[in-house]
Amino acid sequence: MASIPPDDTGPGRRGPSAALQGGRERAQRLTAAARARGADGLERSLDRIFDEPFNVPDAETAERLLSGTEAPPMSAIGRYLEGQALVKIAAQVAKLAGRSRAAGAAARVAAVPAAMSETGAATAAATAGGAAMSTATSMGAAALAAAAVAAATRTTRTVRRGLNDLRVLASFLASQAREQKVELDKSMLRALTLAIYTDPRRRVDFRFAGSRGATAVLARWSRDAASSPRESRRRDDIETWVNAVDRLDLGALAAEWRPTT
Numbered sequence: 001m002a003s004i005p006p007d008d009t010g011p012g013r014r015g016p017s018a019a020l021q022g023g024r025e026r027a028q029r030l031t032a033a034a035r036a037r038g039a040d041g042l043e044r045s046l047d048r049i050f051d052e053p054f055n056v057p058d059a060e061t062a063e064r065l066l067s068g069t070e071a072p073p074m075s076a077i078g079r080y081l082e083g084q085a086l087v088k089i090a091a092q093v094a095k096l097a098g099r100s101r102a103a104g105a106a107a108r109v110a111a112v113p114a115a116m117s118e119t120g121a122a123t124a125a126a127t128a129g130g131a132a133m134s135t136a137t138s139m140g141a142a143a144l145a146a147a148a149v150a151a152a153t154r155t156t157r158t159v160r161r162g163l164n165d166l167r168v169l170a171s172f173l174a175s176q177a178r179e180q181k182v183e184l185d186k187s188m189l190r191a192l193t194l195a196i197y198t199d200p201r202r203r204v205d206f207r208f209a210g211s212r213g214a215t216a217v218l219a220r221w222s223r224d225a226a227s228s229p230r231e232s233r234r235r236d237d238i239e240t241w242v243n244a245v246d247r248l249d250l251g252a253l254a255a256e257w258r259p260t261t
Contacts, residue, residue: 042214049166050190053174059242062172065164066238072168093155093221155225162221165241169193172245182250188257192248200237200244206257 054073056062064070170193177184184192191206194213198220208216 042218045163046166046190046194046214046217049163050170050186050193053167053171053189056168056172056175057179059172059246062168062242062245063238065168066241067235068161072164072171093159093218093225154228158221158225162217162224166193166197166217169197169241169245172242173248173250176245176248177250180250182254184250184254185259187259188254192253196241196244200240204244204248204253209259 056065061070065072170189173189173192173196174184177189187209188206190213191209192204194208194217195202195204195206198208198213198216
C-alpha cells in the first residue's frame with residue numbers, strides 16, 4: 001500500500017509563491033518608509049529653491065539652462081545649501097532606486113529555501129545546496145557592491161540635475177510673472193513649478209499647494225536614478241517643461257489661487 005506523503009501546506013510551511021509574495025511585500029514596506037524619510041528632507045530643500053529665483057527672460061534661455069549649455073547663477077549661500085541638500089537627498093534617492101532594482105531579486109532569493117524544502121531532497125543534498133547558495137550569495141553581494149559604486153554616481157547626477165531643473169523652472173515662471181505684471185507669491189510659485197515638473201502634459205493646477213509635492217519629486221528622481229533615461233527623453237522633457245510654462249495664463253491662475261496655510 002502506497003504511503004501518503006506528509007502535508008507540507010500547514011502554517012509552518014511556506015511554498016515558493018508565498019515566500020515570493022512575502023519578499024515583495026517587505027521590499028514595498030521598506031521602499032515606502034525610505035520615501036517618507038526622503039520626502040521630509042526634500043521639503044526643506046524645496047523651500048530654499050524658491051527663495052532665490054533669478055532672471056530667465058525667455059524660453060530660449062530656459063532651454064539653455066536646463067540642457068546644461070549655460071550654468072545658472074548661484075550665490076555662495078545657495079551653493080552651500082545645494083551641497084547640503086545633495087548629500088541628504090541623494091542618500092534617500094539611492095536607497096529607493098536600489099530597492100526598486102533589488103526588490104525582485106530579494107523576493108526570488110527569499111523563495112529559494114521554501115522551494116528546496118518542497119522537493120523532499122535528502123539531507124546531504126540539502127547541505128550541498130546550502131553551500132552552493134552561500135557561494136552564490138557571496139558572489140551576488142560582490143556584484144551588488146560594484147553596482148552600488150556606479151549607482152552612486154548616477155544618483156548624484158540625477159539629484160543635482162533635478163535641483164537645477166526646479167531652480168530654472170521656478171525662475172522662468174517668476175520672470176514670466178513679472179513680464180505679465182502678475183504677483184506670484186512663493187507658495188503659488190512652488191505649487192505651479194512642481195505641477196509642471198512632475199507632469200507637464202497635465203493641465204496645471206494647485207494639487208501641490210502647501211507642503212505637498214516632495215514625494216512626487218522624489219519618486220521621479222528615484223525612477224531616473226534606477227533606469228538612466230536616454231538623452232532623447234531628456235530633450236523631450238525640457239521642451240515639454242518650457243512649453244508648459246510658456247502657455248500659462250498666470251493672471252487667470254492668480255485669480256484662482258487660494259493660499260494654503
